[in-house]
Amino acid sequence: MGKDLETEGSRVVLIVYVFLASLAAGLVGGLALLLLVIPGIYVTLRFQSTTAAIMLEERGPVRGLQRSWGISGGNVWTIFGVGLVFFVVSMIFWGGAVLATGGIPTGTTAEVVQGIEQQATYGSAVQYVLTGPIQLCCTVYMYEAFRAK
Missing domain, CATH: 1.20.1270 (Substrate Binding Domain Of Dnak; Chain:A; Domain 2)
Known part of the structure; x- marks a missing residue:
């Protein structure tokens, strides 16, 4: 490398x-x-x-x-706020992925469970790919800012 x-x-x-x-x-x-x-x-x-x-x-x-x-001692509320923003954004992306994969599944109980499992998997992957790198950058930025204090 x-x-x-x-x-x-x-x-x-x-x-x-x-x-x-x-x-x-x-x-x-x-x-x-x-x-x-x-x-x-x-x-x-x-x-x-x-x-x-x-x-x-x-x-x-x-x-x-x-x-x-x-x-992180004096910065817990800042960390919480940033985490809350990422949680909300992640849920929006996750919900969008669920809707994009067909909405709420219907059918027999087994079909509904299988559909929900697939949607959860797709939603988690989409949410992680879109927000993961940005969240990591924010974590490093906060760490550098807190360390400088």
């Missing part, structure tokens, strides 16, 4: 760190979400910048989680 082997190797390690940190953040956020909805959302928002912390500052998974927690 035009880079020396040592640099490429360190990127692979960072990707593994991102995976481990995302797994830990997901488990902690999921557990908090099971206990109570509001604490689960709060924990998830605090860990939103974990990937950026690991990749941009070349940190390990635990230090990336700690950095994300620390940097």
